[in-house]
Amino acid sequence: MTLSELTTISKNEPTPIINLSHTQLIELQTALVKLGYPAGEIDGIYGHNTRNAWAELMADTDLKNESDSIDKISLSMLQQMVNALKHNTTYNFTTKKGTIEAIKNECIRQGICLKTQMAYVLATADHETNHTFKPVIEAYWLPNPDNYLKTHLPSSNYYPYYGRGYVQLTWDYNYEKYGKLVEKDLLKHPEMALDPEIALFVLVHGFKTGAFTGRKLADYINEHKTNFINARRCINGIDKAEEIAALAKQHLKDL
Numbered sequence: 001m002t003l004s005e006l007t008t009i010s011k012n013e014p015t016p017i018i019n020l021s022h023t024q025l026i027e028l029q030t031a032l033v034k035l036g037y038p039a040g041e042i043d044g045i046y047g048h049n050t051r052n053a054w055a056e057l058m059a060d061t062d063l064k065n066e067s068d069s070i071d072k073i074s075l076s077m078l079q080q081m082v083n084a085l086k087h088n089t090t091y092n093f094t095t096k097k098g099t100i101e102a103i104k105n106e107c108i109r110q111g112i113c114l115k116t117q118m119a120y121v122l123a124t125a126d127h128e129t130n131h132t133f134k135p136v137i138e139a140y141w142l143p144n145p146d147n148y149l150k151t152h153l154p155s156s157n158y159y160p161y162y163g164r165g166y167v168q169l170t171w172d173y174n175y176e177k178y179g180k181l182v183e184k185d186l187l188k189h190p191e192m193a194l195d196p197e198i199a200l201f202v203l204v205h206g207f208k209t210g211a212f213t214g215r216k217l218a219d220y221i222n223e224h225k226t227n228f229i230n231a232r233r234c235i236n237g238i239d240k241a242e243e244i245a246a247l248a249k250q251h252l253k254d255l
Contacts, residue, residue: 138163165199
């Protein structure tokens with residue numbers, strides 16, 4: 001992701017975030033959300049979420065400029081951080097073992113580094129894909145799931161934006177959001193959410209940021225506690241929580 005719109009701002013003095021154009025704000029919000037900062041909706045509207053997310057990044061990087069403005073140094077730092085998200089290795093999704101390794105590496109790349117956390121991400125993908133570790137679609141066990149979902153879930157903002165991936169990405173607004181983050185038109189081509197690279201990013205990023213339910217993985221699993229049962233709230237309440245907790249314990253033994 002190249003911050004092409006933001007590079008057009010004046011580099012001689014700080015520019016207030018509120019003065020950025022709509023397209024510049026979208027670019028900034030996309031970068032912040034991709035990095036895991038809670039900038040809210042990627043809508044090009046300046047609000048408290050965007051302001052607070054930028055302030056968090058400034059605090060994390062110890063930059064001295066005003067927390068409500070952007071300058072040459074902070075823009076350069078932001079670009080470097082976004083560039084660091086690119087992985088230089090090619091993941092092998094052709095085997096279950098290769099996909100498990102890809103999930104582990106992606107977790108580390110996105111800052112989910114505790115073994116207990118990685119174990120729970122693996123357990124979720126394990127459960128959601130019926131132990132295949134291959135991206136699936138909602139109701140995949142039916143002969144014609146797309147037709148079934150079209151018939152039973154005709155909502156204009158749900159169909160065809162039904163669940164896909166290693167964890168179920170649903171609703172048009174989530175497809176739009178993640179489309180911006182992975183720089184693919186998932187609204188026009190929702191089937192691309194089944195691409196292993198895209199599904200992998202969604203899986204890990206969703207856990208890191210709480211994008212699925214508002215609950216982050218770190219809320220339940222961190223340096224001080226390991227709650228494999230309630231970590232299910234990051235995805236779907238406590239549905240199948242005990243089953244997934246058991247899988248997490250198994251994966252933890254292998255890490």
